[in-house]
Amino acid sequence: MSAELDALIDIVVTGKIKEAAPATQKCLDAGNDAKTIIFEGLSKAMAIVGDYYASKKYFLPQVLLSANTLYQGLNLVLPLLKGKGAGTQKGTVVITVVEGDVHDIGKNIVKAMLTGLGLNVIDLGKDTPIKDIIASAKENKAEIIAESTLMTPTLEGMKETVKILKEEGMTGKTKLMIGGGATSQEFASQIGADGWSYDAVEASKVAQKFLGI
């Protein structure tokens, strides 16, 4: 572990947003490749942020700050990683808030945690029709669909996702994880979703389990 990586980790954890890009550049200059910076630096930083969140040392404002700091670094190294071809990222996730709901803060935090894991995260935003989610998962050969909702009428959309995945022969190949205020483990089991998580830290663990990483 280089001193530059340690410094980058600290910057992301403490949310020194303006220092993230220069610190990432320093890591590159010191000879670290993009993959090392992501997996040995940024991922570790987000794991620490996740631990702080779980232990209530951090709340959403601090996590948002760290997430935005993370993206400053990722903006520099992700293009380099993509140039290296397949196999450099550990999996693809299509993430969104289902149709009928616009509450997307939780989804954005899950996105940051999954991005921090080094996954290719495709964000469809909010209020997304189920057919668009499935189409994107197909097109991008996603291993995971992550759906969120805070509202109750939109729970139906999650049920519909399970149904369409089955019809399309995607069950098992593309795993569905769900979360958000209106969901629960019981609901996930009842509709046949592959996973449920209470918050972004758990979501990151569920995704790692699905991908075997």
Next chain:
Amino acid sequence: MAMTPRERVLAAMRKEQLDRPPVAVFTQSATIGQMEALNVFWPEAHSNPQMMAKLGSGQADVLGFEAVRASFCLTAEAERLGCVVDPGKKDRTPMIKKHPFKFDPMVGEYDEPALMDPEEFLKGGRPATVIEAVKLMKEQRGKDYAVIAGNTGPFTLAGHMVSTENLVFGIMMAPEEVTKWLKAVAPICKGYTQALADAGADIIQMSEPSASTDLLSPDMFDEFAGGYCKDSLATVKGAYSVLHICGNTTPILNNMVATGVTGLSIEEKVDPKEGVRIVKKRAALIGNIGVVNPLLQGTPEDCYKHGKIVKEAGFDVVAPGCGLSALISNENLLALVKAVKE
């Protein structure tokens, strides 16, 4: 002589010892069961005072709860101030589709909070509809039932204007810009609270979901939410004040009490006994039956059981912990009412 539901609810606001607590919905109360029984539906009832008054009385008329309440959403103020709102459907509350102001902590660009005058705010749009509905409810049902009027808290409303995520992120990046927005919306919230009381509401229940510990850290509560709730809700004249915050409010119950409101409306994520222990009768406690579980997804037996638990824990009003999902069945709500009344 037996107490009327009105007397019971108002006595509960004063934290009087009662033979049993009242059971009432202090948050969004309409369900499809009530809409069908009364032949009044969403989305029309959001913008028609007669329909709003009728459906808002449904919790009492159809299900036997002990209060009446308007309105059914947290978008009336935001829409009046320029947000684009999707009116929703029969089973879905309206939602905000577009925030009218730019507030971007990442690039450091912030619109000035150019909002309408608080007096002007009350004269049109759905806030005027709600005020009219409250007048009708007071006239029609006020003898027997306490009339509850719901509105939106300053931090939540400011979030509607500029995007809640940006506002929360702004606390970390440019707190003075956040404060500027809170100071701009607070007089509007305060004016609306008083107008609802003047229209005849006995209780103003302000929802401030964005001040939940899911969004704000507890040490930020006083500065960015509590102080403004104190000013725009607790100071109301001629009505009781109830502050509703979602999520696990255990770490901020003392801060909520410190706003000086009459009552706190809280969710099931707070353990009922612990909530009662922390609040220690410094405010009336209202809640905290889970809306998703047991009310939406549980059985009538589950709802009955939870009703008993909250009643025995010592809540001043047994109530759903958050706004009802329109999809909750009559059977489940009737079981809750029965658990408290018997």
